Amino acid sequence: MNVLKRDEQPLKSSSDVVAARQKVRQWSTELRFSLVDQTKLITAASELARNALDHGKGGAMTIELISNHGKSGLRLIFEDQGPGIPDIEQALKDGFTTGSGMGLGLGGSKRLVNEFSIESEVGKGTKVTIIRWK
Amino acid sequence: MDRIPVLRMGSLLLITIQVDMHDKLALQLQDDVTHRITEYGSTGVLIDISSLEIVDSFIGRMLANVAAMSRVLGAETVVVGMQPAVAITLVELGMSLPGVRTALSVEAGMELLLTAAAETAYGFDDERSQA
Numbered sequence: 001m002n003v004l005k006r007d008e009q010p011l012k013s014s015s016d017v018v019a020a021r022q023k024v025r026q027w028s029t030e031l032r033f034s035l036v037d038q039t040k041l042i043t044a045a046s047e048l049a050r051n052a053l054d055h056g057k058g059g060a061m062t063i064e065l066i067s068n069h070g071k072s073g074l075r076l077i078f079e080d081q082g083p084g085i086p087d088i089e090q091a092l093k094d095g096f097t098t099g100s101g102m103g104l105g106l107g108g109s110k111r112l113v114n115e116f117s118i119e120s121e122v123g124k125g126t127k128v129t130i131i132r133w134k
Numbered sequence: 135m136d137r138i139p140v141l142r143m144g145s146l147l148l149i150t151i152q153v154d155m156h157d158k159l160a161l162q163l164q165d166d167v168t169h170r171i172t173e174y175g176s177t178g179v180l181i182d183i184s185s186l187e188i189v190d191s192f193i194g195r196m197l198a199n200v201a202a203m204s205r206v207l208g209a210e211t212v213v214v215g216m217q218p219a220v221a222i223t224l225v226e227l228g229m230s231l232p233g234v235r236t237a238l239s240v241e242a243g244m245e246l247l248l249t250a251a252a253e254t255a256y257g258f259d260d261e262r263s264q265a
Contacts, residue, residue, distance in 0.1 A: 014156040021154060021188065039188055039219040043227060046190040050157070094228050105191060108227040 004072075005065040011049050011078075012058045020049040020061050027063055027074055031134055041074065041132045044109035048078040048128050051105050056080025056126055066131070073114070073133035084122040092118075138163045140170050146247055147171065147209075150182040160196040167200050171207045177254070178247030179204050182240055184215030194229045201234045210250045211235065214243035 007027075009020045024045045028038040045061070052059040059080030066075050085091045094107045106128075110116040115131040138159065141148040147170050149163070167179060179200065183189065189197070201211040212235045216224075224231070237243035 014158055018154050018156045036219045036222055039223045043188045043190050043223045046188060050192060108191060111226050
């Protein structure tokens with residue numbers, strides 16, 4: 001897998017979440033994603049950016065244009081140094097929430113992308129990686 | 135702090151969301167709508183989201199909250215103009231906005247609200263027996 005382009009967006013406030021959405025929109029437009037694919041990826045990014053801010057006490061999003069065997073796509077990595085998630089399987093279930101949300105963030109965003117992975121260590125932080133192929 | 139304008143038109147409140155809202159702005163709107171309903175005695179709230187490029191779970195929850203709070207205060211809410219891509223994404227995300235009435239256009243939404251208000255005022259059954 002080749003990374004062709006990379007950028008970073010800090011996630012320290014709710015206007016950073018808006019900036020993250022706009023960055024994902026801009027990159028997915030450049031890659032000529034269909035409108036539905038764009039909307040899905042931006043929505044997933046919005047959920048995960050908010051998670052990093054609200055539950056992870058802030059972090060950053062890395063956005064990468066990647067290519068693999070002639071396919072191109074966007075990879076988004078959300079990292080925070082928050083409390084971590086003790087039970088990932090439970091956190092991925094719809095309706096699970098520790099905050100004020102609907103509990104659709106993790107499980108919901110997983111359904112909106114092609115690839116989803118999550119690593120989390122209690123006391124250290126959480127890293128969520130998503131990919132949407134064109 | 136900037137705000138989403140809440141316009142009064144007769145017995146209705148009209149809201150057009152035209153910016154990519156950050157979360158605080160969405161919560162502010164939720165507050166403003168409930169205050170305006172009690173201030174003006176509005177019977178209907180129309181929220182136009184045709185310029186919104188995404189509705190995530192936070193915005194979705196705000197819309198559901200506004201509908202629920204308005205109902206408790208005696209007003210109906212209709213969300214109009216959702217883009218098809220937004221609808222597809224919302225449902226896949228797991229949110230089908232239960233409890234929120236929707237319509238395709240501002241006109242259709244307005245009609246829905248005025249009909250709902252008339253039904254409440256005169257009683258639906260009376261109206262039917264007269265017809």
